[in-house]
Amino acid sequence: MYDADDSFQLLPGAADSPVILHVPHSSRIIPESVRDGIVLDDRALELELDHITDSHTAEIAAAAVEAATVTPWRFVNGVSRLVIDPERFPDEREEMLAVGMGAVYTRTTHRERLRPPGADPRPLIERYFRPYAEAMTAAVGERLAATGRAVVIDIHSYPTEPLPYELHGEGPRPPVCLGTDDFHTSPVLLALAEKAFVGFGGTGVNSPFTGTYVPLTYYGKDPRVSALMIEIRRDVYMTEPGGPAGPGLAALARGVAGLVDALSGV
Template sequence: MNGTSAPYGIVPGGPASPVILRVPHSSRTVPADVRQGILLNDTALERELDHITDSHTARIAAEAAARCAVTPWQFVNRLSRLVVDPERFPDEREEMRAVGMGAVYTRTTHRKPLRRGDHQGRLDAAAEQPLLDRYFEPYAAAMTEAVTRRLEDVGRAVIIDVHSYPTERLPYELHGDGPRPPVCLGTDAFHTPPDLLTHAEEAFTGFGGTGINSPFAGTYVPLRYYGTDRRVSALMIEIRRDVYMTEPGGPAGPGLDRVAAALAELVDAVTAAGTGTGTGTGTG
């Protein structure tokens, strides 16, 4: 499913690279058939996409990759997270469904109706399951395969998620009352070794501060490897949007080049240092 109709795109990196830059929320694309199930008019949908999209993060990843000594792999979601959110694993869907943001959203960032759901934010299975089958499951399978290939070819895999977040807390954020630093680093207790976190803090040191797991926490690791295989390491990079763009969904500014350069520095350090085989740490 890696043709033009696939819900994801894989940009090959160097054979010796262990790094996968994963970009899950950069797209604004909502297929016409999915659009039919969304309650917002065109103007409201565009406004919601401004808020929910991690704008320009695919460009950040691509420009960073072009700067690296050993080109990392890129795994980019081609569809908006309003189609499905590929980050919602089964064990966390219940919490996010409390605000209508499970794998298939029923509420907007401002907690307004997005799709028709029950009072618990659930869609009828007849409406939800086709979206999961068509978009969520193929994405998860392909990402699992991408990690497997890095393990087979290099002996380790380092997943670096490229996200962004708004300067001001949005109503849907469950844990958004903490610090909102220029760069937030999401970690996992098992899959984020100390050297990976240190490399990230050093790479982004010039942005006025990095924070850990606030306002967003955790990392993405395919379920096949989660909590069992230390050869797979992971870190989430969340860039506060005012650092590199006009909010909520405006153009990128000169800060994007600095962000891409810092991300490239991190990838080079990780690739050279052999990060991904140490003991995990973090608060997950």
């Protein structure tokens, strides 16, 4: 069983690498104590995990590390986003709360009930969310201290067809969607990412998903922290909704590695 202290991993890279590959949604693990607070039966929960998990993204990141000339750092969530979603915020005002997908989800991808009415999110926030956020903040701070800059590259995936929880699912769904932030994503960073994934049939920007992850300590405040989200359409590399990876995984890993090396100046 996972405790808060081991529900995520920071895997070290090269001392002079500014890059952190962030993999927040790849795990299907739900500790039994958390499972007890979910109303879905086992079959329904497995299906929901198929839809909600960014399957094999941890494998993409791991293969990219092996292929990169300068080893990036990796921050990997070891529990499912059905435990907590580290990329939401406990007091967030954003629209995902409207579909029951704040820091602790109350609804599924199909807008069905995930947790009972009135479930208290605070124990999960304290046990899982806050330690994760603090560790990620520290990881970014360490890269700033070591290299003078930090680059957070978020690795996600999304389904070929929109799911009911998506509030902007009517937009383009390119093979690779690049999520940006006006403050933390420079034109140079975006151009490097577009070049790295040029061979995958096209990239798009901020559709169907937008934004990046930056710890709140730095968000909108420190220009030394850069960030980009990579959203990979799942049919590019796996069998949907939750099946095995295919040959596209290795090619995507090479693309990520190319981006890492470009950001590392090699």
